[in-house]
């Protein structure tokens with residue numbers, strides 16, 4: 189019942205923002221040698237939404253993320269972030285644009301020789317010349333924001349659990365108060381309770397900070413609890429973007445297997461609702 193209301197509320201909210209896209213990808217083509225990863229891929233990410241991105245391993249989810257944030261230069265296509273064509277930006281504009289988004293990479297990628305607080309300060313150093321006291325205050329604030337205890341600040345990544353590392357990575361991604369956050373499999377490898385807590389935190393941060401979130405995941409629970417819409421990568425493009433209800437009704441072999449297969453919690457929920 190509550191789940192139904194949440195889904196309805198999400199669908200209505202999604203409709204409200206249907207025309208307000210923070211990210212617009214059109215005709216994206218990516219190829220490595222003879223391997224075509226993306227062909228004629230279109231994607232819209234609406235302002236304020238949490239968009240889940242799913243697809244089999246190797247379908248190009250991470251390459252899509254890297255293309256949007258400018259780490260990978262596409263072979264063809266147009267990518268607009270906040271109405272700016274990424275291919276037309278000067279280096280200076282690119283640096284300014286990077287300030288507006290935060291990224292949590294697939295492997296977390298904290299600098300192992302720096303403490304958590306120092307990791308969070310890396311983006312601050314790149315953009316600002318702040319006093320050590322202010323840097324420490326900002327780092328402490330971001331560390332608290334992602335639910336880490338204050339004593340995590342002076343710890344090195346090797347001293348943290350997997351879940352704490354993800355939170356520290358997110359604190360670093362949030363260092364510059366971005367509007368847009370990219371997360372590449374943030375709950376992979378976490379136990380279900382740690383993953384659920386991380387999902388909840390993403391929802392709360394989106395609601396309090398007004399973030400737009402591009403969230404690559406394999407985690408069915410994350411899709412169900414956190415995502416307003418879901419984009420499915422298959423056959424070198426986005427074959428559908430829609431609410432979980434729309435995906436459950438979508439007739440495509442991979443989507444059917446993924447959402448109705450034996451491990452699908454969504455399928456269980458759907459069956460439960462139908463009863």
Ligand SMILES: Nc1ncnc2c1ncn2[C@@H]1O[C@H](COP(=O)(O)OP(=O)(O)OP(=O)(O)O)[C@@H](O)[C@H]1O
Nearest residue numbers: 220223225243244245246247248249250251252294
């Ligand atoms: N720099 C690169 N050079 C050559 N091939 C690459 C490069 N980066 C990615 N690929 C290839 O592109 C394809 C898509 O890779 P990508 O990392 O985007 O997959 P993914 O959907 O994120 O998979 P996973 O779910 O396993 O993380 C893969 O076949 C990969 O081997």
Ligand SMILES: [Mg+2]
Nearest residue numbers: 249250294372
């Ligand atoms: Mg990946």
